[in-house]
Structures are given as C-alpha cells and as structure tokens.
Amino acid sequence: xxxxxxxxxxxxxxxxxxxxxxxxxxxxxxxxxxxxxxxxxxxxxxxxxxxxxxxxxxxxxxxxxxxxxxxxxxxxxxxxxxxxxxxxxxxxxxxxxxxxxxxxxxxxxxxxxxxxxxxxxxxxxxxxxxxxxxxxxxxxxxxxxxxxxxxxxxxxxxxxxxxxxxxxxxxxxxxxxxxxxxxxxxxxxxxxxxxxxxxxxxxxxxxxxxxxxxxxxxxxxxxxxxxxxxxxxxxxxxxxxxxxxxxxxxxxxxxxxxxxxxxxxxxxxxxxxxxxxxxxxxxxxxxxxxxxx
Amino acid sequence: xxxxxxxxxxxxxxxxxxxxxxxxxxxxxxxxxxxxxxxxxxxxxxxxxxxxxxxxxxxxxxxxxxxxxxxxxxxxxxxxxxxxxxxxxxxxxxxxxxxxxxxxxxxxxxxxxxxxxxxxxxxxxxxxxxxxxxxxxxxxxxxxxxxxxxxxxxxxxxxxxxxxxxxxxxxxxxxxxxxxxxxxxxxxxxxxxxxxxxxxxxxxxxxxxxxxxxxxxxxxxxxxxxxxxxxxxxxxxxxxxxxxxxxxxxxxxxxxxxxxxxxxxxxxxxxxxxxxxxxxxxxxxxxxxxxxxxxxxxxxxxxxxxxxxxxxxxxxxxxxxxxxxxx
Amino acid sequence: xxxxxxxxxxxxxxxxxxxxxxxxxxxxxxxxxxxxxxxxxxxxxxxxxxxxxxxxxxxxxxxxxxxxxxxxxxxxxxxxxxxxxxxxxxxxxxxxxxxxxxxxxxxxxxxxxxxxxxxxxxxxxxxxxxxxxxxxxxxxxxxxxxxxxxxxxxxxxxxxxxxxxxxxxxxxxxxxxxxxxxxxxxxxxxxxxxxxxxxxxxxxxxxxxxxxxxxxxxxxxxxxxxxxxxxxxxxxxxxxxxxxxxxxxxxxxxxxxxxxxxxxxxxxxxxxxxxxxxxxxxxxxxxxxxxxxxxxxxxxxxxxxxxxxxxxxxxxxxxxxxxxxxxxxxxxxxxxx
Numbered sequence: 001x002x003x004x005x006x007x008x009x010x011x012x013x014x015x016x017x018x019x020x021x022x023x024x025x026x027x028x029x030x031x032x033x034x035x036x037x038x039x040x041x042x043x044x045x046x047x048x049x050x051x052x053x054x055x056x057x058x059x060x061x062x063x064x065x066x067x068x069x070x071x072x073x074x075x076x077x078x079x080x081x082x083x084x085x086x087x088x089x090x091x092x093x094x095x096x097x098x099x100x101x102x103x104x105x106x107x108x109x110x111x112x113x114x115x116x117x118x119x120x121x122x123x124x125x126x127x128x129x130x131x132x133x134x135x136x137x138x139x140x141x142x143x144x145x146x147x148x149x150x151x152x153x154x155x156x157x158x159x160x161x162x163x164x165x166x167x168x169x170x171x172x173x174x175x176x177x178x179x180x181x182x183x184x185x186x187x188x189x190x191x192x193x194x195x196x197x198x199x200x201x202x203x204x205x206x207x208x209x210x211x212x213x214x215x216x217x218x219x220x221x222x223x224x225x226x227x228x229x230x231x232x233x234x235x236x237x238x239x240x241x242x243x244x245x246x247x248x249x250x251x252x253x254x255x256x257x258x259x260x261x262x263x264x265x266x267x268x269x270x271x272x273x274x275x276x277x278x279x280x281x282x283x284x285x286x287x288x289x290x291x292x293x
Numbered sequence: 294x295x296x297x298x299x300x301x302x303x304x305x306x307x308x309x310x311x312x313x314x315x316x317x318x319x320x321x322x323x324x325x326x327x328x329x330x331x332x333x334x335x336x337x338x339x340x341x342x343x344x345x346x347x348x349x350x351x352x353x354x355x356x357x358x359x360x361x362x363x364x365x366x367x368x369x370x371x372x373x374x375x376x377x378x379x380x381x382x383x384x385x386x387x388x389x390x391x392x393x394x395x396x397x398x399x400x401x402x403x404x405x406x407x408x409x410x411x412x413x414x415x416x417x418x419x420x421x422x423x424x425x426x427x428x429x430x431x432x433x434x435x436x437x438x439x440x441x442x443x444x445x446x447x448x449x450x451x452x453x454x455x456x457x458x459x460x461x462x463x464x465x466x467x468x469x470x471x472x473x474x475x476x477x478x479x480x481x482x483x484x485x486x487x488x489x490x491x492x493x494x495x496x497x498x499x500x501x502x503x504x505x506x507x508x509x510x511x512x513x514x515x516x517x518x519x520x521x522x523x524x525x526x527x528x529x530x531x532x533x534x535x536x537x538x539x540x541x542x543x544x545x546x547x548x549x550x551x552x553x554x555x556x557x558x559x560x561x562x563x564x565x566x567x568x569x570x571x572x573x574x575x576x577x578x579x580x581x582x583x584x585x586x587x588x589x590x591x592x593x594x595x596x597x598x599x600x601x602x603x604x605x606x607x608x609x610x611x612x613x614x615x616x617x618x619x620x
Numbered sequence: 621x622x623x624x625x626x627x628x629x630x631x632x633x634x635x636x637x638x639x640x641x642x643x644x645x646x647x648x649x650x651x652x653x654x655x656x657x658x659x660x661x662x663x664x665x666x667x668x669x670x671x672x673x674x675x676x677x678x679x680x681x682x683x684x685x686x687x688x689x690x691x692x693x694x695x696x697x698x699x700x701x702x703x704x705x706x707x708x709x710x711x712x713x714x715x716x717x718x719x720x721x722x723x724x725x726x727x728x729x730x731x732x733x734x735x736x737x738x739x740x741x742x743x744x745x746x747x748x749x750x751x752x753x754x755x756x757x758x759x760x761x762x763x764x765x766x767x768x769x770x771x772x773x774x775x776x777x778x779x780x781x782x783x784x785x786x787x788x789x790x791x792x793x794x795x796x797x798x799x800x801x802x803x804x805x806x807x808x809x810x811x812x813x814x815x816x817x818x819x820x821x822x823x824x825x826x827x828x829x830x831x832x833x834x835x836x837x838x839x840x841x842x843x844x845x846x847x848x849x850x851x852x853x854x855x856x857x858x859x860x861x862x863x864x865x866x867x868x869x870x871x872x873x874x875x876x877x878x879x880x881x882x883x884x885x886x887x888x889x890x891x892x893x894x895x896x897x898x899x900x901x902x903x904x905x906x907x908x909x910x911x912x913x914x915x916x917x918x919x920x921x922x923x924x925x926x927x928x929x930x931x932x933x934x935x936x937x938x939x940x941x942x943x944x945x946x947x948x949x950x951x952x953x954x955x956x957x
Contacts, residue, residue, distance in 0.1 A: 007733065007776065017311075183728040184728065184729050184732075186693055186723070187729050187730075187789075188742075189693065190693045191720070191742075191746070192715075193743065194746070197742070201731075201742065202731050205731075205733045205734070206731065336811040450902050452902060453902070480838070480903070481838065481840070481879065481884075482878065482879060482882045482899040484882070485899075486899075488884065510884040510885055510886045510887075513887045514884045515884075534887070537886065537887070547813065548812055548813060549886070551813060551816035553819070554841050554844075556845070559845070561824070562820055563816065564817045565817075566817075568781045568784070
C-alpha cells in the first residue's frame with residue numbers, strides 16, 4: 001500500500017471521503033467561477049442602462065421580457081434580470097470577502113506571530129489590543145468605521161479588516177506560541193539561524209493549518225458582514241450592487257407578493273456562506289489532531 | 294499445579310482502520326497462576342498494550358476481539374456484556390497506566406477518588422472506606438497516608454501519583470492487575486522503590502501481575518515468567534531466568550545481546566538490523582524473518598508455537614539448537 | 621589545548637513567569653511566588669578535545685539545562701561557556717556553529733512541514749558551508765554517512781521510523797561540521813532494537829570525525845558504554861566527576877552509589893529474586909532545596925556537618941572530583957564489599 005507522499009495529496013485523499021464537503025467545495029468553486037465569468041454567463045448586463053426597460057420591472061420568474069429571453073428568476077424594480085444581477089452581485093461580494101479575508105489574514109497573523117516570537121512587552125501590547133477589540137462586536141466596529149470613512153470598496157474592505165484581523169491575530173498567536181516551544185524550532189534557533197529564517201521557514205508554515213480554518217470562516221463572515229452593511233445602506237455605492245444591496249432593493253416589495261426580488265439573492269448568499277462553512281468545518285476536522293483516526 | 298487465575302487462549306484483537314486491518318494481537322495464549330508475575334515485553338507496536346486492553350475489555354472502535362478466549366477465575370470474559378464487564382473491572386481485574394496524570398481526576402482529592410472506586414463495587418461506611426484507602430496508601434509506601442487522602446493529585450510527585458494509582462488498582466484485591474509500563478516515566482531511584490514494592494505486594498496479596506514493559510532488565514528483576522511479543526504475536530515465552538539465559542527465538546536473543554551491558558564499553562553493540570515492520574504490511578510467514586540472520590526458505594511459512602520443558606517459541610530455527618533436537 | 625570546552629562557574633536561574641496581574645499583586649504586597657529555580661548552580665567543568673563526557677542524573681537535576689547552556693540554546697545567568705577559547709554566546713545570542721545538538725525526540729525535533737533534505741541543508745546554506753546548487757550532493761553525503769538512502773531527501777519526516785528520524789537529526793547536526801556535539805537523551809525515545817543501531821552509529825561517527833561530545837542520559841548503562849568520563853548531577857550541582865569505569869565501579873559520592881544501585885540489571889543467573897539498593901525518599905523541590913548538602917535528607921552517611929555546610933568539590937585522585945563530606949567513608953564502604 002502506497003501512501004500519497006505530499007501533505008497536500010494526503011489532505012485531498014482524506015477530504016474526498018466526506019461527500020457533503022466535496023459537494024460544498026464544488027458549489028463554492030462554481031459560485032466563484034460564476035462570479036469571475038459573470039459577463040459571459042449572464043443573459044444581460046444588468047448595469048448597462050441601455051439594456052434595461054422599466055416595462056420589465058418587478059416581473060415574476062419565467063417572464064419573457066422585451067429583450068426576448070426568459071427571466072428565470074424574474075426582474076427587480078429597475079427591470080434588471082435578477083439572475084444576471086445575482087451573478088454580478090456574487091462577483092462583488094466574493095471580491096470583497098476575499099480581499100478583506102486575505103488582508104486581515106496577513107495583518108493578523110503577522111501581528112500574532114510577532115507577539116508570540118518576540119514576547120515581552122511587544123507581546124503584551126499587541127495581545128491586549130487584540131483582546132480589547134475582540135470584546136467589541138465586529139458589526140458595531142465595522143459600522144463606526146464605515147460611517148467615518150464613507151462609502152467605497154477600499155473603505156469597506158478597510159472596515160472589514162479592522163473588524164476581523166483580531167481573530168487572525170488571536171489564532172496565529174495561539175498557534176505560534178504552541179509551536180515556539182517545540183524542539184524543531186529550538187533546533188533551528190540553535191543552529192543558529194536568523195530569526196527571520198526561523199519565523200518564515202519554520203514558524204509560519206506550521207501555524208498555517210489553524211489560520212486556513214479561520215480564513216475560510218472569516219471569508220464567509222466578511223461576505224455576510226458586507227451584505228449586512230450594504231443592506232443597511234452603509235456598504236457600497238448603488239453603482240456597485242452586491243448581494244446585500246440586491247436583498248435590500250427588494251425588501252420594500254416583500255409584503256406585496258413580489259418575494260423573488262429579495263429572496264433569490266438571499267438564497268444565493270445563504271448557499272455561498274453555508275457551502276464555505278461546510279468546507280471550513282471539514283478542513284478544521286482534518287487539521288484537528290484530536291479528531292484524527 | 295494450581296489452577297490458573299487467568300487463562301488466555303488464541304486471542305486475536307484486530308483494528309479495522311481506513312488503511313486496512315491491523316492485527317495488533319494475533320494468536321496470543323498464556324496462563325497466569327495466583328500471585329504470579331508475568332513480564333510482557335515488546336517494542337512499540339508489538340501489541341503488548343493492546344493485549345492488556347483486551348484483557349480488561351477496553352478495546353475501542355475500530356478495534357475488537359475477533360477470536361479467542363479470556364477466562365478469568367473460570368469466567369469467560371469475551372462473551373460478557375459491557376455492563377457485566379464493568380462489574381468485574383476494578384474488582385477482579387484492574388489496570389495501571391504509564392501516565393498517572395491521565396488517570397487521576399485533577400478536581401477530586403485522592404480520598405474522593407478512592408471512595409468512588411470503592412463505591413463502584415461495594416457499600417462501605419465513610420469511615421470504613423477511609424480506613425481502607427489509608428491502609429492501602431500506606432501499603433504502597435505513601436507516608437502519613439490518612440492526611441494525604443485530603444490532597445489533590447497535583448500535590449503529589451510523579452512517583453507518588455503512580456503509587457496512588459497502584460493503591461486504587463489494589464482497592465478490591467483484584468485477582469489480576471495489568472500494569473502498562475507503570476515506571477517508564479519515573480526516575481530510576483523511584484522505579485526501583487516501586488518495583489521492589491510491587492513484588493512484595495503480589496506475594497502478600499496473591500494478586501497476579503502482568504507487567505508490560507519494553508525494558509528487559511526491569512522485567513528480569515521482577516517477573517518469574519516472561520512473554521516476548523513481536524508484531525502482534527508472542528514469539529517466545531517461559532520462565533524468566535531460563536529464557537534470558539538460553540533464548541530460543543532469534544529476536545529474544547538479539548534483544549538481550551543488544552543491551553549495552555553485554556558488550557565491552559566503547560565497542561560496537563550487537564544490533565538487530567532493520568526496523569520493526571508496520572502491522573499494515575507484514576511480511577509473509579515469520580514477521581521477524583527479514584531481520585533474522587538465521588532465516589531460510591522455511592520462514593516464508595508462519596511458525597507455530599513449539600512447546601517443550603515449560604517454555605514455548607515460535608521459530609523454525611531456534612538459536613543454538615536444531616528444531617528436531619528440541620521437539 | 622587540553623580543556624576544549626570550558627564551562628566556567630555557570631549558573632542558570634529560571635525566574636517565575638509572572639503575569640501582569642501577579643506583578644501588580646506582588647507590588648501591592650500580595651502573596652505571589654517570586655522565588656526562582658536554580659536549575660544549574662556553580663558548575664565548573666571542562667571537556668577535553670575528542671572525549672565523550674556523560675551527564676547523568678534524575679529528572680530535574682539540571683542535566684538537560686546544562687546541555688542547553690553548552691549548546692548555546694540558553695544563556696547562563698552568570699558564568700561563561702567557551703569552546704576553544706571562544707565564547708558560545710554573546711548578548712544572549714549564539715555566535716558559533718561549532719556546537720550542535722541532537723535532541724531526544726526525533727518526532728518533535730524535525731519540522732513536520734519541511735522535506736528532510738531541506739532540514740539538513742538549511743543550516744549549512746545559511747552559514748556558507750555549501751551553496752544552494754550543491755546542497756543536494758552535500759546532503760546526500762551526510763545521508764550516506766548516517767546510514768540513510770540519499771534518495772529519501774525529498775520525503776517528509778512522517779514517512780520515516782523513529783530510528784531513521786534520529787539519523788536525520790544526527791545528519792542535520794553533523795552537516796554543520798561542528799567540533800562539539802550535545803546529545804540530549806538521543807536514544808531514550810527509541811525502540812530497544814533500534815537503540816543499539818543509533819549507539820553504534822554514534823560511536824562510529826564520534827571516532828571518525830573526532831568529535832567532542834556531551835552525552836546526556838538517564839540510562840546509566842548507555843552512558844557507561846559510550847562515555848570516557850561521567851559527571852553525576854543532583855539538584856543542579858555536579859556531585860561527582862571522573863572516568864566512567866572508576867565512578868560507577870567505585871563511587872565516591874553516596875548518591876552515585878545509590879543511583880547506580882537502583883538501575884535494574886539483567887538478571888541471568890539468579891533464580892531467586894534480586895534485591896535493589898533503593899534510595900529513600902524523593903528529590904526535594906528545587907524551589908526550596910535543603911540546607912547544607914542537597915543530598916543529606918536521603919543520604920545514609922549524613923552527619924551534622926552535611927546538614928550545615930555545602931560540601932566543596934575536591935579532587936579524589938588526579939582524574940576524579942567529588943562534592944561530599946564523607947567521600948572517604950563511601951569509598952571505603954564500596955571497596956569493602
């Protein structure tokens with residue numbers, strides 16, 4: 001019996017055994033692909049005003065509009081094809097989620113690992129700040145920052161990062177603190193290797209498993225946090241509608257029977273977040289030595 | 294000859310893992326007389342610990358006993374329900390583990406834990422339970438025992454904690470105690486104290502002892518009987534002194550010869566080549582054959598246990614003898 | 621240069637790790653444990669070029685700490701460690717590659733996420749002993765030297781058995797071309813049948829490469845086999861030092877005698893049970909060591925003098941030294957048997 005050699009291939013062999021997680025992973029990949037290729041797969045460019053007709057607004061799913069094609073999921077108050085709007089909305093939501101996730105991952109893990117490696121006052125300073133911030137609800141912090149910075153993608157990402165880096169810092173700190181005491185780090189320090197080499201080649205790679213787990217969950221979180229902000233009208237400008245804004249746009253019509261305008265973007269959002277979380281759970285289970293067989 | 298208190302016949306415990314079937318214990322048989330101490334020697338993965346767990350019915354999924362019989366004081370254990378096993382565990386057979394930290398509850402005092410262990414099988418008044426606990430602690434060498442009943446595990450040193458674990462195992466005067474490397478984590482001076490005491494305790498109480506260890510020297514000074522395990526099987530068993538003086542199985546002979554004391558200081562030690570095989574991919578026939586200097590074509594078949602003169606060995610080419618001369 | 625490795629009056633304290641809260645409490649006069657543990661006290665020792673010095677003692681006696689001080693992993697609280705006249709540490713950082721370490725547990729001492737070849741080559745590359753382009757051949761040479769197949773350089777640690785991993789760890793240490801090797805219980809976590817292989821490899825390499833070695837172990841029979849001289853430690857102090865055969869054959873310190881007596885020996889000839897010489901009691905807490913000689917509460921020879929005064933290390937013969945008030949009595953006792 002040959003064991004797959006690289007850690008990545010062993011990881012995939014184990015991942016494959018959980019069917020639900022594989023399905024979730026496929027959903028995530030498909031949604032990302034849809035977002036990337038939204039202009040190619042959408043029946044309509046929902047933001048090209050020339051394509052829109054007010055005649056077509058708020059039509060139910062299955063309606064054949066003036067464009068000559070069927071609006072599978074109906075249309076919104078501006079007469080946009082909802083399916084196309086969701087694809088474009090996914091694009092913005094995922095973009096912002098990933099960007100915020102990666103920036104917080106970088107900043108957070110750098111701070112956490114530095115605190116654990118250097119120790120002393122730096123450790124106390126960084127980690128108290130992080131603790132202080134973790135005692136604050138993320139949404140409240142994001143709201144305040146967006147209100148201060150104003151609207152726009154960069155501002156929104158900044159707000160999301162400020163609200164989330166602390167989780168990464170905490171996780172990276174915990175992992176690095178545990179790894180720091182292990183013999184292989186001591187062996188590297190005793191060679192002697194420079195601190196930079198020890199951190200980059202040994203400490204960081206061994207702290208990645210828990211960080212990847214937190215990253216998947218936090219990307220899902222930033223997507224829903226962004227949707228929340230957009231829903232409240234504090235997210236992106238109307239010209240860049242994310243899923244949250246689509247939901248918000250349809251909200252006034254919910255009670256008048258035109259449920260689809262809010263519900264379908266909402267369903268898309270839920271599927272995306274649930275799928276990411278299932279993948280994240282499986283990744284966490286595989287990284288957790290206690291659950292290993 | 295007295296009736297054995299524990300009789301194990303053809304025990305097989307297998308683990309059904311995702312990578313395949315691990316035959317952790319494969320055809321293990323031995324008898325244990327009251328008050329007897331048997332050393333069970335082997336390297337990591339040889340199946341010595343799983344054998345111990347099987348005796349107490351503590352084998353967890355994905356493992357189970359697939360074959361064989363374990364008779365404790367005449368009762369067959371392998372067919373008992375979990376509830377019935379639990380009734381016997383602690384009272385008729387108990388276990389001591391390598392790491393006493395893991396077995397003692399940090400939140401309860403030693404007295405409370407001993408009380409719980411007593412209550413599991415008996416109704417005793419508080420005073421009687423305390424008296425019994427204190428007496429046992431004293432017996433295992435803990436000074437001012439009745440005062441120490443109110444102490445928590447962290448207030449004891451590693452050696453003292455192991456003594457407490459031994460006292461708990463002795464609470465119901467079980468017929469058999471399985472001790473899994475109980476002194477491996479301890480310092481030599483403490484190990485010597487405990488070994489010495491265990492020998493006396495077994496003689497005093499008539500409790501039979503299975504001492505699992507990787508250290509031949511420890512076992513040789515304690516056990517009257519020895520079983521050497523390799524890759525899930527007992528490859529050689531018999532009286533300790535005979536077996537160490539005149540080993541028949543090349544593995545036993547190799548283990549003895551590789552001890553530093555057997556070679557002049559500074560000179561190369563006699564070594565067994567190769568590494569222990571993975572239980573997932575055992576070589577066909579005798580599992581020791583690939584590392585054995587005497588191996589021949591005959592070793593492609595699995596050797597049966599040969600018995601003569603109160604000892605047994607599982608080898609076609611016993612060291613220093615021709616197979617025919619011995620049987 | 622006779623005394624190659626010089627350990628000069630070295631002390632190492634481990635302070636209590638106080639949290640901020642505890643520090644404030646201590647400032648306000650609260651009851652906080654502020655005593656520090658003296659893991660190594662007043663150790664002066666030298667290791668000659670090419671010799672193997674065994675370091676033995678029970679857990680907590682400071683033998684590992686002393687090993688780490690010599691290896692430059694820890695810096696001494698006071699005193700100096702030097703190799704060939706050059707200090708190992710400067711301002712808390714190690715400044716030499718002449719001393720390397722083999723750790724106890726090869727499952728912990730190799731980075732699980734790094735190919736073993738890279739683990740062996742990264743130190744030599746960082747210190748210019750080889751170049752990135754020559755690293756593979758350089759590593760292959762060391763792999764062969766420690767008995768590993770060079771085609772394994774691209775594997776990860778989990779693909780090796782314990783014995784093979786320890787060989788990799790030895791290759792990593794030797795690839796730095798050290799003069800001094802610190803071995804911290806290098807066979808303690810290995811299977812019995814593998815221990816002999818690693819000990820043989822160790823004997824062969826130290827001889828061929830002319831290494832000076834400090835071999836730390838709780839297993840006296842292993843130390844007896846590989847060492848030229850041995851130092852016995854108790855509660856952070858060296859209590860006896862000398863050629864291994866003399867120290868174990870005729871101990872001058874009662875602790876050495878008792879420690880050696882506690883080691884279970886393979887009993888081949890006796891059908892009756894063996895008696896151990898056990899030491900009474902346990903090692904006292906290093907937080908509050910006893911007065912006078914640290915060993916007196918457990919010592920059968922203890923006198924009022926032992927309870928009052930700490931014994932000074934004195935030479936027994938040209939080669940031996942002991943820290944005991946009653947060493948003559950102990951020596952006489954041993955030779956009487």
